[in-house]
Structure formats: C-alpha cells, structure tokens
Amino acid sequence: xxxxxxxxxxxxxxxxxxxxxxxxxxxxxxxxxxxxxxxxxxxxxxxxxxxxxxxxxxxxxxxxxxxxxxxxxxxxxxxxxxxxxxxxxxxxxxxxxxxxxxxxxxxxxxxxxxxxxxxxxxxxxxxxxxxxxxxxxxxxxxxxxxxxxxxxxxxxxxxxxxxxxxxxxxxxxxxxxxxxxxxxxxxxxxxxxxxxxxxxxxxxxxxxxxxxxxxxxxxxxxxxxxxxxxxxxxxxxxxxxxxxxxxxxxxxxxxxxxxxxxxxxxxxxxxxxxxxxxxxxxxxxxxxxxxxxxxxxxxxxxxxxxxxxxxxxxxxxxxxxxxxxxxxxxxxxxxxxxxxxxxxxxxxxxxxxxxxxxxxxxxxxxxxxxxxxxxxxxxxxxxxxxxxxxxx
Amino acid sequence: xxxxxxxxxxxxxxxxxxxxxxxxxxxxxxxxxxxxxxxxxxxxxxxxxxxxxxxxxxxxxxxxxxxxxxxxxxxxxxxxxxxxxxxxxxxxxxxxxxxxxxxxxxxxxxxxxxxxxxxxxxxxxxxxxxxxxxxxxxxxxxxxxxxxxxxxxxxxxxxxxxxxxxxxxxxxxxxxxxxxxxxxxxxxxxxxxxxxxxxxxxxxxxxxxxxxxxxxxxxxxxxxxxxxxxxxxxxxxxxxxxxxxxxxxxxxxxxxxxxxxxxxxxxxxxxxxxxxxxxxxxxxxxxxxxxxxxxxxxxxxxxxxxxxxxxxxxxxxxxxxxxxxxxxxxxxxxxxxxxxxxxxxxxxxxxxxxxxxxxxxxxxxxxxxxxxxxxxxxxxxxxxxxxxxxxxx
Numbered sequence: 001x002x003x004x005x006x007x008x009x010x011x012x013x014x015x016x017x018x019x020x021x022x023x024x025x026x027x028x029x030x031x032x033x034x035x036x037x038x039x040x041x042x043x044x045x046x047x048x049x050x051x052x053x054x055x056x057x058x059x060x061x062x063x064x065x066x067x068x069x070x071x072x073x074x075x076x077x078x079x080x081x082x083x084x085x086x087x088x089x090x091x092x093x094x095x096x097x098x099x100x101x102x103x104x105x106x107x108x109x110x111x112x113x114x115x116x117x118x119x120x121x122x123x124x125x126x127x128x129x130x131x132x133x134x135x136x137x138x139x140x141x142x143x144x145x146x147x148x149x150x151x152x153x154x155x156x157x158x159x160x161x162x163x164x165x166x167x168x169x170x171x172x173x174x175x176x177x178x179x180x181x182x183x184x185x186x187x188x189x190x191x192x193x194x195x196x197x198x199x200x201x202x203x204x205x206x207x208x209x210x211x212x213x214x215x216x217x218x219x220x221x222x223x224x225x226x227x228x229x230x231x232x233x234x235x236x237x238x239x240x241x242x243x244x245x246x247x248x249x250x251x252x253x254x255x256x257x258x259x260x261x262x263x264x265x266x267x268x269x270x271x272x273x274x275x276x277x278x279x280x281x282x283x284x285x286x287x288x289x290x291x292x293x294x295x296x297x298x299x300x301x302x303x304x305x306x307x308x309x310x311x312x313x314x315x316x317x318x319x320x321x322x323x324x325x326x327x328x329x330x331x332x333x334x335x336x337x338x339x340x341x342x343x344x345x346x347x348x349x350x351x352x353x354x355x356x357x358x359x360x361x362x363x364x365x366x367x368x369x370x371x372x373x374x375x376x377x378x379x380x381x382x383x384x385x386x387x388x389x390x391x392x
Numbered sequence: 393x394x395x396x397x398x399x400x401x402x403x404x405x406x407x408x409x410x411x412x413x414x415x416x417x418x419x420x421x422x423x424x425x426x427x428x429x430x431x432x433x434x435x436x437x438x439x440x441x442x443x444x445x446x447x448x449x450x451x452x453x454x455x456x457x458x459x460x461x462x463x464x465x466x467x468x469x470x471x472x473x474x475x476x477x478x479x480x481x482x483x484x485x486x487x488x489x490x491x492x493x494x495x496x497x498x499x500x501x502x503x504x505x506x507x508x509x510x511x512x513x514x515x516x517x518x519x520x521x522x523x524x525x526x527x528x529x530x531x532x533x534x535x536x537x538x539x540x541x542x543x544x545x546x547x548x549x550x551x552x553x554x555x556x557x558x559x560x561x562x563x564x565x566x567x568x569x570x571x572x573x574x575x576x577x578x579x580x581x582x583x584x585x586x587x588x589x590x591x592x593x594x595x596x597x598x599x600x601x602x603x604x605x606x607x608x609x610x611x612x613x614x615x616x617x618x619x620x621x622x623x624x625x626x627x628x629x630x631x632x633x634x635x636x637x638x639x640x641x642x643x644x645x646x647x648x649x650x651x652x653x654x655x656x657x658x659x660x661x662x663x664x665x666x667x668x669x670x671x672x673x674x675x676x677x678x679x680x681x682x683x684x685x686x687x688x689x690x691x692x693x694x695x696x697x698x699x700x701x702x703x704x705x706x707x708x709x710x711x712x713x714x715x716x717x718x719x720x721x722x723x724x725x726x727x728x729x730x731x732x733x734x735x736x737x738x739x740x741x742x743x744x745x746x747x748x749x750x751x752x753x754x755x756x757x758x759x760x761x762x763x764x765x766x767x768x769x770x771x772x773x774x775x776x777x778x779x780x781x782x783x784x785x
Contacts, residue, residue, distance in 0.1 A: 319608030389647055389743070
C-alpha cells in the first residue's frame with residue numbers, strides 16, 4: 001500500500017483538536033459577547049449567561065450542584081488548587097497526604113511543595129497492570145491523614161482505577177478523609193458521578209476533550225473546605241479570583257455537551273480503534289503492549305495504547321514517525337521536555353531496557369481506522385530499519 | 393544629560409599602515425548599521441585617530457551604548473558635550489557647565505587633559521590643561537587636584553570646535569567585521585562552537601556556519617536550538633548563512649561498515665570534508681571549530697590529527713587551550729550558555745560507543761574509511777545537494 005502525504009494525529013492524550021462547535025462559541029465570546037461577567041450592563045449580563053450555561057452543563061454531566069464547580073486555567077491549576085487548597089484549609093486536622101506512585105507531575109510537584117510547609121506525603125504502590133495496591137494504600141492511612149489523591153485514568157498507559165471501590169475502602173478506615181481524583185484523562189471517556197463514587201474533589205481539563213487550551217475546572221463537594229490560591233476581585237464566590245475566562249469557559253461547556261452526546265457510541269468506537277490497534281500491533285516485530293490486553297480490553301481506558309519497542313530509542317522512532325506525518329508521544333507530552341525515565345512505566349514494572357523505548361498512541365473522536373492502519377503499516381516499515389542501528 | 397556626540401576610540405586599527413582606512417571604514421559601517429536600529433539621524437564619521445558619532449536630538453542613550461557594545465573594533469566610547477565656540481571664555485563656561493551638570497558640586501579629585509588638533513589655537517595643550525584646571529578650581533570649591541589618581545579625568549579637545557568628556561565606556565575590542573575575510577564555523581548545539589565563532593569574528597572575520605543534523609535521531613528542536621544559537625551570536629557577528637546538512641545516511645553508513653569505536657572520528661572527518669566544500673562555495677579562507685584539547689575522545693591530540701588530516705583549509709580552533717570553565721565564562725558573557733545547555737541530543741552523542749578510541753592512528757582510520765568507498769561519494773553528494781540554507785539575522 002502506498003499512501004502519500006497521509007497524516008495521523010495519534011497524540012490525543014496530549015491534546016485534541018478543538019471541535020467546530022467549540023471554536024464557534026469561543027469566537028463568539030471573543031468578538032460578539034465579549035463582556036466582563038462582573039459588569040453591570042447588558043454586555044456583562046450576556047457574558048455571564050455563557051458562564052452559567054457552561055456551569056450547568058458540567059454540573060449536570062457530573063450530577064452535582066452548579067455551585068460545586070470552579071473554573072480554572074486547566075488541569076494543572078485544578079490539581080494545585082485541590083491539593084494545596086485543601087491541605088492548607090484542613091491542616092488543623094492533620095498533615096498527612098497519600099497519593100500513588102504514578103501520578104502526573106501536576107499532582108506530584110504540588111505535593112512535594114507541600115512538604116516544605118510541614119506536610120508529610122506518602123505514595124502507594126501500583127501493580128503491573130497499573131492498579132493501586134489497595135491493601136498497601138490502607139496501611140498508609142493514619143490519624144494524621146487528611147487527603148488521598150488518586151488518578152482516575154493514567155495518562156501514560158491508560159490504566160483505570162476502581163475509584164468507587166477505593167473511596168469506599170479508604171473512607172471505611174477514616175471517614176473524614178478528602179478524596180481527590182485527577183480525572184484529566186478520564187472525564188469524557190467515562191461517565192463520572194462524584195456523589196455516587198465518593199469523590200470529594202475532581203480535576204478536569206478542557207483541551208483533552210476537544211475544548212480549548214487554558215480551560216478546566218475543579219469540582220469541590222460543598223462540604224469540603226478549600227483555601228483559594230488566587231486572590232483578587234472575588235470572582236467565582238471568592239474561590240478563584242480573576243475575570244472569568246469566558247471564551248474558555250463557554251468552550252469547555254460546549255465541549256462537554258458535545259462529548260456526552262451519543263456518548264456510548266463514541267466510547268464503543270474508541271474501543272474498536274483500540275482493539276484494532278492491539279490486534280495489529282503483533283505484526284510489528286519486537287513490540288510489547290503495556291497495561292492493556294485484548295481479553296481485558298474494557299478494563300483500561302479506551303483512548304490510550306502504550307507500546308514498548310525492543311532496541312529502539314523512543315525519541316528516534318517518534319521522530320521517524322513524525323517524518324511520515326504521524327504524531328505520537330514518548331512518555332507523557334507534559335513531561336517530555338524533561339528527558340527522564342517515566343515514573344509510571346517504572347511503577348507498573350516495565351523492564352529497564354524498555355523504559356526508554358516506549359511510545360504512547362492515543363485516540364480521539366476524530367481518529368479513524370485508516371490512521372491506525374497507516375500507523376501500523378509505517379511501524380512495520382520503520383521498526384526493522386531503526387532497530388538495526390541501536391546504541392551500545 | 394544629553395550627549396550630542398559619542399567619540400569612539402578603536403583598538404588595534406591605530407597601528408595599521410596605509411590600509412588603515414579599510415579598517416576605519418569597516419568600523420564606521422558596522423557602527424552605522426547598529427545605530428540604525430536605535431534611531432534615525434546618527435552620523436558616523438571618521439576623524440583623525442577616532443570615530444565621531446553625532447547623535448540626533450532625541451535618542452535612547454542606554455540602548456545606543458548597548459548596541460555599540462556589540463561592535464567589534466571599539467576600544468572605548470566617550471560620551472561628550474560639544475562647545476561650538478572654542479574661544480577661551482566660552483570654552484571655560486562650556487566645560488564648567490558640563491562638570492556641573494554631570495557631577496554637581498561633588499567633593500572629588502580631578503585632573504584636566506587637553507589636546508588641540510587645531511594648532512592655530514593660541515594656547516598649547518599643557519597650557520590649556522593647567523589654565524582650565526585653575527578655572528574649574530575657581531568655579532567648584534569642592535574640587536581638588538590629583539594628577540596621579542584623579543576621580544575625574546576631564547578631557548578637553550579642541551578641533552574646529554571643542555569637546556569635553558570625562559567618561560569612557562569599555563567596548564569589546566577586536567577588529568571590525570569585514571576587515572579580515574570570511575570563515576566557516578562548524579556549529580553544534582554545544583557550548584564551545586558558538587564561543588569559537590564569536591572569538592574568530594572578533595578578529596574581524598565574517599562567519600558562515602554549517603550544522604549537521606541526523607533526523608530522526610536528532611529532533612527539529614535540536615535544529616531550532618542551533619538556529620537560536622546562530623541568532624544569538626549574530627548579534628556580534630552579523631548575519632550568518634547557516635547550512636543545515638542532513639548527515640543521517642552518512643552516519644548510518646559509517647555505523648554499518650566501520651568499527652563502532654572509530655565512529656566519532658570518522659564522522660568528524662566527513663563533517664570537515666563537507667564543511668570545507670561549503671566553505672569553498674562561500675569563498676571562506678578557513679574553518680572554525682570549538683575543539684579543545686582533551687575535552688572528549690575526539691579531541692585528543694591524536695584525534696585532532698586524524699580529523700585535521702582531511703582539511704586543506706586552515707582550521708581555526710580558538711578555544712583549543714581553554715579550560716571548560718573559561719569557555720563557559722565567555723558563553724555566559726555572550727548569552728549563549730543558557731541555550732547551549734538545553735537538553736537535545738546532537739548527532740555526535742547519539743550513537744557514541746561506550747569506549748571510543750582516544751588515540752587513533754591515522755593509517756588505521758584511513759583504512760577503515762576505505763570500507764565506505766562504494767557508497768560514500770553518492771552519500772556525500774546527496775548531503776550536499778539537499779542542504780538547507782537558513783539566513784540567520
């Protein structure tokens with residue numbers, strides 16, 4: 001098969017293309033309804049309606065109250081606000097926080113910074129499928145523990161936690177724990193209902209679900225106290241000051257609305273794509289799929305496939321694919337600028353010689369089966385070439 | 393205070409003979425090019441033994457000085473006031489006004505130096521100096537004379553009009569670009585090669601550059617880093633024509649056919665050969681590298697001998713005997729260090745053997761290279777034909 005100038009964007013866990021509907025509403029709130037929601041005139045009122053509408057869409061999707069949604073600049077700010085804000089607001093109850101061994105840097109680094117303020121942080125281990133070892137996690141809980149923070153879907157390998165089960169287990173041991181969930185790769189892929197699953201805080205980013213970059217929110221249960229990180233004019237009920245980013249908020253609202261339309265069909269399609277990729281990957285010599293398999297397809301996220309390649313440095317293969325118009329990621333794109341070994345891959349027990357040889361392929365609603373076929377065909381062509389010239 | 397004139401003193405041009413005007417004109421041109429960016433209306437003229445910059449009515453003094461500090465060939469910049477009527481009473485008043493505005497009534501020691509190029513002026517230089525000193529003492533009671541280590545050294549110069557100045561701002565030194573030919577810099581993404589390019593350019597040499605990239609083993613970002621480095625040094629060296637050569641196929645052929653521990657040496661020999669071809673096309677008289685003795689396996693004296701053996705052009709290696717820290721110091725001064733340490737792999741490191749040869753023998757290397765005979769000409773030609781040229785400015 002000869003395909004010329006084909007492109008395949010398979011890095012949707014890094015970011016997605018903004019949908020036409022989202023782009024339209026973003027533009028409208030920039031050029032027509034550009035008011036400041038705090039202004040008393042009708043331009044301000046009009047802008048405020050976008051914020052209210054987005055809040056309602058999101059609250060409905062989670063089955064929570066609109067007042068429990070705080071808009072942020074994205075996933076990183078949501079995680080920072082959740083962890084630092086809740087830690088500072090609850091420090092009288094204790095100074096211990098538990099997370100897992102394979103969190104995103106936007107959870108890990110705020111926690112490290114809390115250590116400077118006297119908090120103690122522990123990380124629960126995960127097994128080779130990427131699941132938290134619940135027993136070990138429970139052993140870490142003490143009288144001092146105030147927050148447990150666990151990622152819903154891991155961004156590098158797509159492993160999914162049994163969030164409801166974890167919540168039940170930890171709260172059985174200490175009922176006033178605050179349970180924070182980083183759902184940046186999960187929201188949209190799953191229907192998440194915080195009240196039912198026992199989630200007290202939930203971080204979401206807009207650009208992973210065809211929304212604009214710079215959009216996101218944090219759900220905070222009304223009973224949970226969170227100290228603001230940003231002070232100013234008192235917007236968003238004093239919890240996050242600064243003029244509301246109306247285009248981003250309207251954009252993420254529209255993105256959520258669109259994503260959850262025909263939701264089951266979309267997710268089934270993503271799983272079909274993933275299944276197709278997993279079926280064809282063995283055609284490429286020397287490959288190992290991480291934390292996913294055909295017989296337990298639905299146990300992991302529908303949009304992420306992590307593959308390790310024998311004897312090829314991931315960056316070399318990444319750039320070779322790039323020359324063929326295929327965009328993928330080595331490790332997670334957010335941390336790709338810091339060449340270091342992925343903590344997730346270490347945590348799930350990937351062999352040492354493969355740590356530096358792992359690529360992430362990730363899909364969106366726009367991904368087609370042809371793109372995946374093109375990617376596999378290209379890998380079949382490139383892998384034998386590039387595994388010949390390896391480092392010594 | 394507003395200076396109407398900047399007097400530029402130059403470094404080594406002063407000792408040139410009959411071709412001195414070549415250097416002076418080059419320096420005037422380089423200065424004029426830089427000042428165009430600051431404001432319109434600067435006038436740069438060659439005067440006896442120095443260059444005079446007449447400034448427009450409105451200009452940013454700090455920005456002007458910052459630009460002049462990037463021009464090779466400038467020894468000192470002296471911001472001066474102009475006293476148009478050089479008759480004695482007017483001169484005394486003008487110089488006094490300058491001192492008052494610049495220093496107020498500060499308590500300090502001073503000394504006057506005078507020069508007259510207008511020999512018809514009715515007083516000799518020593519007389520002007522001592523008389524002017526006396527007048528200043530009369531006007532400013534807080535001044536006192538110290539002829540050995542004055543805090544203020546006040547210059548008075550009488551030409552067709554008079555200038556007064558007391559400050560000199562150090563320039564870069566060196567020689568003006570365009571005065572001394574052209575050379576081809578082998579620019580990598582590291583710390584040393586931008587410094588080497590800067591140092592050679594400081595001797596008045598215009599530089600072009602060549603960079604070897606090896607996609608997909610090196611990324612677009614690694615290439616962009618080199619473009620960024622070229623841009624940073626172009627502040628000093630002027631526009632650089634950057635040749636980006638795709639080196640992947642040659643590199644893989646070497647890996648395929650030659651001993652791995654000789655890879656880097658053989659690679660560098662081909663880089664030199666290709667650089668020399670572009671050097672000749674650009675009418676360069678030399679190559680420039682950032683090699684420094686013993687820094688890595690390919691920079692031992694034995695390795696340098698092997699690399700050098702393929703070159704017909706002289707290879708300038710200005711940091712050859714520098715310690716790493718000394719190179720880093722210059723890199724920091726010229727603002728390339730931060731960019732150089734960005735962590736993108738270059739094609740020299742990606743396939744490097746665990747134990748590369750450190751004392752290669754030329755005959756053995758030449759023998760190994762013969763294994764490339766049936767493919768190398770074609771690969772070299774392809775690398776040359778597919779060069780991408782980026783004008784960095």
